[in-house]
Amino acid sequence: xxxxxxxxxxxxxxxxxxxxxxxxxxxxxxxxxxxxxxxxxxxxxxxxxxxxxxxxxxxxxxxxxxxxxxxxxxxxxxxxxxxxxxxxxxxxxxxxxxxxxxxxxxxxxxxxxxxxxxxxxxxxxxxxxxxxxxxxxxxxxxxxxxxxxxxxxxxxxxxxxxxxx
Numbered sequence: 001x002x003x004x005x006x007x008x009x010x011x012x013x014x015x016x017x018x019x020x021x022x023x024x025x026x027x028x029x030x031x032x033x034x035x036x037x038x039x040x041x042x043x044x045x046x047x048x049x050x051x052x053x054x055x056x057x058x059x060x061x062x063x064x065x066x067x068x069x070x071x072x073x074x075x076x077x078x079x080x081x082x083x084x085x086x087x088x089x090x091x092x093x094x095x096x097x098x099x100x101x102x103x104x105x106x107x108x109x110x111x112x113x114x115x116x117x118x119x120x121x122x123x124x125x126x127x128x129x130x131x132x133x134x135x136x137x138x139x140x141x142x143x144x145x146x147x148x149x150x151x152x153x154x155x156x157x158x159x160x161x162x163x164x165x
Contacts, residue, residue: 028055071085078115101122
């Protein structure tokens with residue numbers, strides 16, 4: 001994804017969140033704050049961006065988001081249950097009503113047969129519940145991380161609650 005594509009997603013998200021009076025939060029592992037950075041690149045983002053958690057280590061996921069250590073021990077940090085818990089934890093530890101989480105293997109090392117480089121789990125916490133999704137992106141570390149940012153933002157746009165009447 002190009003930076004201009006990500007900027008367009010952020011601009012659209014800003015309009016939609018403002019129109020609904022909603023704030024969002026991020027919980028990021030493999031992107032290391034890139035989603036929050038993309039959001040706050042836009043002037044006026046304090047109207048709709050509440051906070052970002054960079055939880056690169058397992059300890060940070062536990063301490064900052066309340067992810068149960070047993071989930072990480074049982075399923076690994078790059079897993080559906082952890083992405084779910086990260087998104088839910090971002091809501092629980094903020095005043096936001098929407099959150100997105102990402103946890104993955106950006107590469108070039110760290111991949112396994114079960115979780116190859118490019119594997120990313122996403123979580124989106126909304127008033128309707130927490131939704132998760134798995135993707136595998138091709139490319140180098142920068143490409144995987146940029147694709148992750150774009151997919152996280154697009155996924156949040158797709159899951160926004162209806163505009164109040």
